[in-house]
Amino acid sequence: MARMKFLCDAERCIECNGCVTACKNENEVPWGVNRRRVVTLNDGVVGAEKSISVACMHCSDAPCMAVCPVDCFYRTDDGVVLHDKDLCIGCGYCFYACPFGAPQFPQAGAFGLRGKMDKCTFCAGGPEPDRSEVEFKKYGRNRLSEGKLPACAEMCSTKALLGGDGDVIADIYRERVLRRGRGSEVWGWSTAYGLPPKPGAQPPVQQQQPAPTSGKS
């Protein structure tokens, strides 16, 4: 079974927000809820500016799953991390646990009322029947069940954002790194998918690291 992953190539992202707009439009995400966002570091500093598109990375050992008190998360056969909004109590633990700031809450009411958590579904919907009206209303479009990849990555004009079979996108990225001879570190990958890599599924790492390390990549 394929393992679905996202990969954002910081050497290519031009901060056009096409991914964000595609996501909003495809899933009809309400104002204020950002399943995906583009983060720019060192804005305007020559040679140091970098942009990356961030959303739920559908981690291998997902911290949100580990901390959820009602166990509303589940993983699909494709490795996509989804959740059940009927079970979610909006406690916000997942938001604190997530290293990518993915979980979103539609409300900020009295007594910490946040409403049901919402996040990127890798355009794979939720527990309801595929492509049903109720699934769309709660989770957005289920493109995966239609044989389509996430709208954000499909939309990306520079193909900085890749989404799909982890082996395939790693191969694409590896070829890019070999061609340009730099930029081998993929932002967020070791955080999301762990080290050491599954053989053949990991872009080349510049320095040989002695042992798997935890923490920031």
Next chain:
Amino acid sequence: MTASNRSLQWREKVIDPLFESRTDQMIMYELAQKLGFADQFLGKKDGKQNLRLVKVKGRDEPSMEDTLRNEVNKGCWTIGYTGQSPERLQAHMRNQHVFDVKTLRARGGKDAKTGYDLTGDYYGLPWPCYGSAAIKHPGSPNLYDTSKHPMDGGMTFRALFGVEKDGVNLLAEDGIANKGSDITTGYPQFDHVLLKKLGWWDELTDEEKKEAEGKTWANDLSGGIQRVAMKHGCCPFGNAKARAVVWNFPDPIPQHREPLYSPRPDLVEKYPTHDDVKVFWRLPTLFKSVQQKAVKDEMHKKYPLILTSGRIVEYEGGGEETRSNPWLAELQQDCYAEINPKTAADRSIRNGEYVWLSTPTGAKLKVKAKVTEGIGPDTIFVPFHFSGWWQGEDMLPFYPDGSAPIVRGEAVNTATTYGYDRVTMMQESKTTLCQVAKA
């Protein structure tokens, strides 16, 4: 449809207009009827008619084939839209497979429906395509390409500015001409006199001669002058040099002139703007007097920063449509000024705070500060996609119900100063002066 390589494609209608909508040409024809010139619209004269009517959704509309053949092809002799007849373009669409994907040229092939021989045509007859459709000019895959015969898509620079200027020859020099040209040097535009002098006049048919007598390549409606010129490897519009000195412009060669509101009086001295013009497109237009007044009033000291405006990726033009789209409006919810960290620090401005931006017009804009290294310490950038605020006030109450864009902000051109380009009369909106202060 014209593609960016100048190829034309004939597009077939996909569906009839839905509901009560009508086609563009139907609307134009019906408007002509209402205004009382439907006969002229259809080109009715001497029992003939340029545009036949066809029925669509039970209503009349002028035939698109006739429009291209009898209006566009007939009316565009000087600009090379005469050879692209509907029959040729339709044959191209039916036989896309015979065209080479690199050269665009058809090696051979006959249209099964009409028997039209496609050999030698470039796909979509790229503009310009000279002469009548019958002589089968193949279109021009590259402009100004003298390595090809005109009937193979070759071209020269048009002799548009006369044959000489101040004793200097403006036509092409000896040896510069299209491949296979019978004239191997520069030549002027073709007319009946030149054709006769060259001894090529008798190559016109008797009918062409009747039409071409006293005419030039541009108004000989028989197309004979174009046909004969191209047969001899010559471009009917002449063979001249490209013009780099535009003597009819105020600056024949572009030169630097300081903007009317310049941050540098010393440069104004050195590179002053144009003199005032008393009658320019019927209007008196000020240049130098405004610039000198700005220097005299020391505007560069009161407004020490350069103000420039431009685009951001989220919005288009004035932004009314895109700021009304929730997916886009959410991405940029305020009009802002980009300010360098030093400029901001000198004025105690913090990122995200409101600032007042003022300019020599007296306008004041209330925008958010975006403190960034992306702009120099002497410059302020404001995007021009906003409107709906007027000098600090949201004009929301003045919008008809439901028509206000989601995001509103100051329109930067409220504050940009007077100034025009001397040639195009484009307003000066990229270089003026401003000051910013904490709001």
